[in-house]
Amino acid sequence: MEKFIYLFRGGDNHAHNAKDSKVAEANMKAWMDWMGSLAQKGILAGGEPLQPTGMQISGKSKVVTDGPFIEAKEMVGGYLIINAKDIKEAAEISKGCPIFNENGKVEIRPIQKMEM
Amino acid sequence: MSQPESKDPGKIVDHLFRHEAGKMVAVLTRMFGFSNIEQAEDVVQDTILSALHVWKFGKIPENPSAWLYQTAKNKAIDMLRRQQVKHKIDSEIAYLLKSEYTLAPTVSEMFTENEIQDSQLRMMFACCHPSISPELQISLILKTLCGLSVKEIANAFLTNEETIGKRLYRTKEKIRNEKIPLEYPGAEAMPSRTASILKTLYLLFNEGYNSSHQERLIREDLCEEAMRLALLLAENEKTSLPETHALLALMCYHTSRFNSRLDDKGMIILLKDQDRSQWNKFLITKGNEYMERSASGTNVSDLHLEAAIASIHANAMHYEQTDWKSILRLYDVLLSRTDNPMVSLNRAVVCAEVQGFETAISLLEEMKGLTENCYYNTSLAEMYLNIGNKTEAKKLLGKALSLTSSNAEIELIRKKINLCR
Numbered sequence: 001m002e003k004f005i006y007l008f009r010g011g012d013n014h015a016h017n018a019k020d021s022k023v024a025e026a027n028m029k030a031w032m033d034w035m036g037s038l039a040q041k042g043i044l045a046g047g048e049p050l051q052p053t054g055m056q057i058s059g060k061s062k063v064v065t066d067g068p069f070i071e072a073k074e075m076v077g078g079y080l081i082i083n084a085k086d087i088k089e090a091a092e093i094s095k096g097c098p099i100f101n102e103n104g105k106v107e108i109r110p111i112q113k114m115e116m
Numbered sequence: 117m118s119q120p121e122s123k124d125p126g127k128i129v130d131h132l133f134r135h136e137a138g139k140m141v142a143v144l145t146r147m148f149g150f151s152n153i154e155q156a157e158d159v160v161q162d163t164i165l166s167a168l169h170v171w172k173f174g175k176i177p178e179n180p181s182a183w184l185y186q187t188a189k190n191k192a193i194d195m196l197r198r199q200q201v202k203h204k205i206d207s208e209i210a211y212l213l214k215s216e217y218t219l220a221p222t223v224s225e226m227f228t229e230n231e232i233q234d235s236q237l238r239m240m241f242a243c244c245h246p247s248i249s250p251e252l253q254i255s256l257i258l259k260t261l262c263g264l265s266v267k268e269i270a271n272a273f274l275t276n277e278e279t280i281g282k283r284l285y286r287t288k289e290k291i292r293n294e295k296i297p298l299e300y301p302g303a304e305a306m307p308s309r310t311a312s313i314l315k316t317l318y319l320l321f322n323e324g325y326n327s328s329h330q331e332r333l334i335r336e337d338l339c340e341e342a343m344r345l346a347l348l349l350a351e352n353e354k355t356s357l358p359e360t361h362a363l364l365a366l367m368c369y370h371t372s373r374f375n376s377r378l379d380d381k382g383m384i385i386l387l388k389d390q391d392r393s394q395w396n397k398f399l400i401t402k403g404n405e406y407m408e409r410s411a412s413g414t415n416v417s418d419l420h421l422e423a424a425i426a427s428i429h430a431n432a433m434h435y436e437q438t439d440w441k442s443i444l445r446l447y448d449v450l451l452s453r454t455d456n457p458m459v460s461l462n463r464a465v466v467c468a469e470v471q472g473f474e475t476a477i478s479l480l481e482e483m484k485g486l487t488e489n490c491y492y493n494t495s496l497a498e499m500y501l502n503i504g505n506k507t508e509a510k511k512l513l514g515k516a517l518s519l520t521s522s523n524a525e526i527e528l529i530r531k532k533i534n535l536c537r
Contacts, residue, residue: 015217028221035218039211048216078217 011104047080
């Protein structure tokens with residue numbers, strides 16, 4: 001079993017993006033159901049939604065810049081870590097994600113195992 | 117929820133505590149896992165303290181229950197966000213509580229009416245788990261589902277706080293060691309597990325109904341709580357068995373006489389002498405309804421038989437119109453399936469009405485192991501008194517007097533002794 005991360009970008013109602021509370025509530029329910037089904041199958045390993053703000057520290061001089069850094073639809077709005085056999089299975093599993101109903105996308109990245 | 121009557125924050129919180137604490141403990145324990153029940157109790161305790169503090173200075177909120185739930189939710193979320201707590205939670209919904217994606221909505225969801233009921237039912241199954249002894253089950257139910265404090269439980273059982281504290285501690289240890297889950301049993305075990313809840317609720321009810329406790333309020337509370345929980349079982353299709361309705365019928369019939377059993381001075385009034393117009397008609401009608409609902413399926417449980425006996429009493433307009441023959445037949449069936457000496461004793465008393473005092477006396481005299489029972493001695497004395505044997509009656513009543521600590525019973529026995537002169 002391998003570990004993968006789902007990076008969620010965009011999503012009209014994802015986490016902080018929601019404006020209409022009724023729509024947000026329905027969306028929340030969809031996410032809970034999906035995550036619940038992943039958890040029951042032992043797929044879900046963790047994950048959190050992210051705020052749209054933040055800081056960036058870069059360079060040798062450690063320059064601090066306040067976020068946001070890119071436009072909302074490209075910003076990572078949250079992540080999940082999941083267990084899957086391979087990236088194909090991980091991709092298949094991601095298709096159940098509610099973010100596709102709200103103009104968002106999922107980026108899947110295998111977790112790198114560091115060799116000794 | 118019944119509305120608080122007083123505007124005094126202390127009283128309102130007391131009232132709410134009794135009605136809402138049990139619900140909140142059930143919900144929170146379901147979230148944290150049964151083995152973390154103490155954390156759940158801490159959150160509830162903390163919530164109540166907040167209410168006392170905030171309401172003392174400001175206005176009491178329009179909907180105090182909603183205020184309590186909201187506060188409990190916030191405190192629960194705070195607690196669940198702490199890393200060390202997060203690792204300990206072992207409920208079936210733990211995964212939903214570990215991510216911010218689902219934490220807050222899950223906690224909210226758990227405090228909706230359906231889930232509150234569901235949590236209480238699960239809690240009942242867990243508290244009445246076969247590996248916990250009936251005595252411990254009752255204390256645990258009173259603490260977790262009825263919101264009674266250790267002091268109140270000790271008071272109800274006429275013992276001290278230390279004893280109850282130790283009892284609860286042992287129970288919680290058992291829950292952890294045996295890893296008792298907060299789940300519904302499978303379909304196969306459902307009837308027997310429900311039956312054991314019914315048995316415990318029956319004991320809880322009797323504790324309130326028959327208790328020699330001086331304080332009537334405590335006794336009424338125990339009966340009310342037992343009925344509330346039985347009602348929860350009746351409202352859920354999984355646990356709404358014929359026996360559940362039989363128990364509710366029995367409770368309704370008994371409760372209908374609650375106010376007629378004692379006079380103004382707290383003296384016991386015997387069934388024969390009770391003013392039947394004072395019996396609560398609403399509860400008798402309710403009892404009859406549950407009785408009807410209990411009459412499905414093929415199994416006739418002990419509860420059915422006891423409810424049927426209570427039904428005959430409750431529906432007799434006068435003592436003289438009581439259908440003693442039917443009651444005796446029901447006791448015969450009960451006796452054929454139990455060796456409980458109290459059933460034999462009650463049957464013998466009924467026998468007096470059908471076959472006369474002499475028969476009843478010889479039945480009672482033959483019984484073994486009841487000579488230290490107060491009710492046995494008073495019943496037999498009553499029989500002797502009826503056939504004019506005052507000497508024997510007086511002797512038995514003297515013995516009975518040494519076997520009770522209830523003031524009401526002592527008074528009643530003294531009154532009888534005076535008749536023996």
